[in-house]
Amino acid sequence: MKIRITERDALIVVDMQKDFMPGGALAVPDADGIVSTVNAYIDHFVKLDRPIYFTRDWHPSTHLSFKQNGGIWPEHCRQDTEGAEFAEGLLLPSDNRFIISKGVSEDFDAYSGFQGTPLESLLLERGISRVFVSGVATDYCVKHTLLGAEHLGFRTVLLEDAVKGVDLQPGDSEKAIDAMMQKGAVLCTFEELV
Ligand code: VGL
Ligand code: ZN
Numbered sequence: 561m562k563i564r565i566t567e568r569d570a571l572i573v574v575d576m577q578k579d580f581m582p583g584g585a586l587a588v589p590d591a592d593g594i595v596s597t598v599n600a601y602i603d604h605f606v607k608l609d610r611p612i613y614f615t616r617d618w619h620p621s622t623h624l625s626f627k628q629n630g631g632i633w634p635e636h637c638r639q640d641t642e643g644a645e646f647a648e649g650l651l652l653p654s655d656n657r658f659i660i661s662k663g664v665s666e667d668f669d670a671y672s673g674f675q676g677t678p679l680e681s682l683l684l685e686r687g688i689s690r691v692f693v694s695g696v697a698t699d700y701c702v703k704h705t706l707l708g709a710e711h712l713g714f715r716t717v718l719l720e721d722a723v724k725g726v727d728l729q730p731g732d733s734e735k736a737i738d739a740m741m742q743k744g745a746v747l748c749t750f751e752e753l754v
Pocket of ligand 2: 617619625636637663
């Protein structure tokens, strides 16, 4: 299926940060393998003058999701540490892009880029009605961000060649993709963009 980008479309890049890349504190296997495809989408949206929203996990050292604080994850994406920086080689356009920090207070976790952030209002003020979602992890933050968008009434497109999952249980990413499609997500690969 061919998909044409319109002036009501935006790109969301979820959590493409060093700690989620191989070698990072909470590595998503092969996540570095999608950087070039994510960049291709970024380049495409830049050329069409479409806004791009980069979410990032941005936790305090006391964050409740960390094992040492009773959570389930190793410490990751601590504010102002190298691990929280954007992944090596990821394109960051100089304008028309927004950085959305989430999970910033110690007592609140956010798998969705919409939780506790201005993302919804930023999209609405630009007249965005459909979001294209890429990044990591398919079975956590990508899934919750896309479902959050659906819940808020945006149409969603999952960029299936530009996402990667953790798969703590085998099949988690597949299940996440099914759940997203169930709620209305359309799948798209780079070749389908016109
Ligand atoms: C994520 C686990 C913990 C994600 C963030 O970006 O998918 N996963 N924090
Ligand atoms: Zn996190």
